[in-house]
Amino acid sequence: xxxxxxxESPPALQLRGVACTFVAKDDPGQRxxxxxxVALTVGAGEFVSVVGPTGCGKSTLLNVAAGLxxxxxxxxxxxxxxxxxxxxxxGYMFQAESLMPWRTARQNVMAGLxxxxxxxxxxxxxxxxxxxGLGGFGDRYPHQLSGGMRKRVSLAQTLVLDPDIxxxxxxxxxxxxxxxxxxxxxxxxxxxxxxxxxxFITHDLDEAIAMSDRVxxxxxxxxxxxxxxxxxxxxxxxxxAEVRATPRFIELHQAIWSVLRDEVLKxxxxxxxx
Amino acid sequence: xxxSIKPSHRNLRVWQLGLLAVIFVLWHVITKPGLIPPIVxxxxxxxxxxxxxxxxxxGRIWAWFFTQADIYQHLxxxxxxxxxxxxxxxxLGLGLGLWLALSPLAAAIADPYxxxxxxxxxxxxxxxxxxxFGLGIASKVALGVTLVFFIVFxxxxxxxxxxxxxxxxxxxxxxxxxxxxxxHVYLPSATSWVFSSLHTSVGLAFVGAVVGExxxxxxxxxxxxLQAEGAFDINTVMAGIxxxxxxxxxxxxxxxxxxxxxxxxxxxxxxxxxL
Numbered sequence: 001x002x003x004x005x006x007x008e009s010p011p012a013l014q015l016r017g018v019a020c021t022f023v024a025k026d027d028p029g030q031r032x033x034x035x036x037x038v039a040l041t042v043g044a045g046e047f048v049s050v051v052g053p054t055g056c057g058k059s060t061l062l063n064v065a066a067g068l069x070x071x072x073x074x075x076x077x078x079x080x081x082x083x084x085x086x087x088x089x090x091g092y093m094f095q096a097e098s099l100m101p102w103r104t105a106r107q108n109v110m111a112g113l114x115x116x117x118x119x120x121x122x123x124x125x126x127x128x129x130x131x132x133g134l135g136g137f138g139d140r141y142p143h144q145l146s147g148g149m150r151k152r153v154s155l156a157q158t159l160v161l162d163p164d165i166x167x168x169x170x171x172x173x174x175x176x177x178x179x180x181x182x183x184x185x186x187x188x189x190x191x192x193x194x195x196x197x198x199x200f201i202t203h204d205l206d207e208a209i210a211m212s213d214r215v216x217x218x219x220x221x222x223x224x225x226x227x228x229x230x231x232x233x234x235x236x237x238x239x240x241a242e243v244r245a246t247p248r249f250i251e252l253h254q255a256i257w258s259v260l261r262d263e264v265l266k267x268x269x270x271x272x273x274x
Numbered sequence: 275x276x277x278s279i280k281p282s283h284r285n286l287r288v289w290q291l292g293l294l295a296v297i298f299v300l301w302h303v304i305t306k307p308g309l310i311p312p313i314v315x316x317x318x319x320x321x322x323x324x325x326x327x328x329x330x331x332x333g334r335i336w337a338w339f340f341t342q343a344d345i346y347q348h349l350x351x352x353x354x355x356x357x358x359x360x361x362x363x364x365x366l367g368l369g370l371g372l373w374l375a376l377s378p379l380a381a382a383i384a385d386p387y388x389x390x391x392x393x394x395x396x397x398x399x400x401x402x403x404x405x406x407f408g409l410g411i412a413s414k415v416a417l418g419v420t421l422v423f424f425i426v427f428x429x430x431x432x433x434x435x436x437x438x439x440x441x442x443x444x445x446x447x448x449x450x451x452x453x454x455x456x457x458h459v460y461l462p463s464a465t466s467w468v469f470s471s472l473h474t475s476v477g478l479a480f481v482g483a484v485v486g487e488x489x490x491x492x493x494x495x496x497x498x499x500l501q502a503e504g505a506f507d508i509n510t511v512m513a514g515i516x517x518x519x520x521x522x523x524x525x526x527x528x529x530x531x532x533x534x535x536x537x538x539x540x541x542x543x544x545x546x547x548x549l
Contacts, residue, residue: 068443086446098444102462111458112448161448 010080012165012197013042013065013090018074020060034060037225038074040216042165045195049208051260052218053267058201059095061218062169065199066092078165091163093154095170099142105129105153106138112161128156132186148179155183159190165197173203184211184240192237205260209252210240217260220267228259302328326512334513349521351494355411355483356525359418360476364468366419367426372456372464375434388427396420400489409491418482425475426468433467434460469536476529480522495521 018038024030034057042048052058063069064076067087076083078090099108106125113121129138132152142150151171158166168187172180188211191198202208208215209232217228232252234243243249281289303309305327307318315321338345374381374388400417407413437459445459468475487496495518502510 066443066447068446086449088449090447092444092447094440094444096440097438098440100441100445100459100462102466111445111450115445115449115451115454115458157444157448 009044010077011041012044012046012079013040013199014077015040015061015065015071016075016077018061018064018071018076020057020064020069021072033223034221035218035225036223040226042197042199044079044164044197047191047198047200047211047213048216049200049202049212049214050216050218051202051205051208051256052224053220053260053264054203055271056218056221056224056263056267058203058218059169062092062167062199062201065165066090066167068092087165089163090165090167091158091161093158093166093168093171095173097142097150099150099153099157101142104139104141105134105145105149108142108153109156109160112157116161124160125156128160129153131190132156148175148183151175151183152186155187155190162194163196165199166191168198168200170202172207180207181241187211188236188238188240205253205256206244207240209234209249209256210238210243215256217256217263220263220270227263228256230256298328301325323506323508326508330509331512331516334510335517338513338517345495345498345517348493348495348498349517351411352480352483352487352496352521355414355418355486355494356476356479358411358415359482360422360479362415363419363422363479364426364475367423368430368464368468370423371427371430372434372460375431375464376456376460381431392424392428397485400486403486404490411494414483414486414491414494417486418479421478421482422475425471425478429467429471430464433464437463469533472529472533473526476525477522480525484518 015038018040019033019036021031021033024032038061040048040050040061050058050061060069064071065087067076067083067085067090076087078087099105100111103111106122106129109125109128110121113124118124126135126138129135132155134149134152134156137145137149142153145153151174154171172183175183184207200208200211205215212232215230215232216226217230218224219227230252234246234248234252279285305321305325306329307322312318312321315324374384397417399420400413403413403416407416442455442459445455450458483494484496487494488500491497491500495514499511499514499518502508502514
């Protein structure tokens with residue numbers, strides 16, 4: 001969206017003219033364009049949130065950025081280089097349960113390091129489990145942990161690899177509000193230490209404003225595209241619970257909601273009609 | 275009085291054993307020559323000829339295990355055949371299941387053949403195996419393998435197809451290569467499905483061993499039964515059947531114990547630890 005001069009160091013993630021059209025396998029005539037004309041830039045060290053009505057293709061966009069899904073048209077650049085295949089500089093925190101159920105929490109955190117052939121996987125995993133507050137839970141299997149704990153393990157699993165880009169797909173949507181705010185603050189703390197580029201997908205506008213440097217709004221699907229972009233100039237470090245009461249937060253919320261409201265209603269009508 | 279012996283969950287075992295005792299007593303009363311006048315048969319020897327006599331059956335079992343102590347080698351052979359059939363069948367099923375599940379084109383080509391091989395009554399292959407592998411344990415193992423293979427194969431195939439796409443995508447994002455995905459995602463997922471079919475596949479390995487022995491062999495419990503049948507020795511046939519039944523129950527108990535140990539990482543709902 002915002003054109004950056006070429007001389008500046010390339011953005012962590014740059015999507016240009018991205019469109020994703022899905023074709024039904026059994027009926028090639030059935031097409032569904034989830035997103036189109038998407039231009040999105042995440043600078044190095046920038047925390048960007050994407051909000052939009054349900055089913056508008058937010059997760060599709062994240063899968064494109066992760067390299068799990070090739071866009072129908074358009075290009076993805078990662079630190080100035082065209083992306084082909086899996087985005088190896090990115091870590092991905094999924095919305096659904098993504099831990100391997102046959103591995104303990106510690107083994108799950110170690111997984112990525114093992115795949116890369118790291119020799120000190122064990123010590124690093126222990127370090128990260130401690131950092132997300134699960135030091136004593138390393139030998140538990142995922143089904144023996146609560147939903148919030150599993151999310152922490154996922155977080156450790158992603159961050160232990162020290163990715164330059166962190167992709168998050170509504171990571172806390174399944175958590176209760178208290179656990180959620182705790183986790184949001186923890187993520188902000190961890191982010192503040194390392195300043196990675198973050199692309200955060202959420203349907204919760206409060207969460208998006210409280211955490212991000214920039215919020216991008218998507219229109220309702222099909223053919224969702226960015227329809228607005230807001231810089232969040234709230235001071236850091238922030239506490240996600242406290243920042244919600246500040247006047248500036250409320251102003252921003254109203255401004256973004258005025259753009260988003262019509263799209264949310266449109267998306268809701270479409271779901272009712274379908 | 276009735277309150278204390280009425281069937282309930284407390285005296286379940288007593289009633290189960292009581293039922294067993296009743297069956298044996300009934301068997302004894304009907305077949306013992308001269309005890310009751312013949313109703314169905316022409317003379318009082320015939321019931322014993324067709325159904326055997328429980329006392330003689332137990333005498334036979336006693337002789338097998340204690341006085342002559344000659345059944346152990348046969349049991350050992352049957353056990354060996356069962357274990358080998360289970361091991362080889364599981365390994366083959368796991369390998370081919372993984373391979374076909376991961377290469378859809380190969381699966382599409384092989385599909386009609388797999389369906390045909392699975393629907394064929396495979397016991398009929400026993401004579402061919404006897405010709406190929408002789409009357410030793412190899413032909414029984416081969417028959418058991420054909421039975422076990424398909425159970426494991428279909429479970430592994432299903433297991434790989436149903437790997438959570440999110441877990442798979444997550445492993446890929448964590449940097450797993452194709453080989454690592456196979457080793458760390460597909461294989462563990464498929465193995466948990468193999469565990470779930472453990473009872474069936476061990477049972478079928480046993481069936482393969484005994485049927486193979488029965489159709490032609492020189493050792494094994496099936497061979498004992500075959501021999502006795504040739505001599506119209508119905509008591510020994512019955513004794514063999516009883517031994518096989520107890521043996522199968524024992525095998526099932528071991529599998530159950532093994533399963534509980536291996537399934538520790540599977541979620542069990544509604545179970546808490548008593549402190």
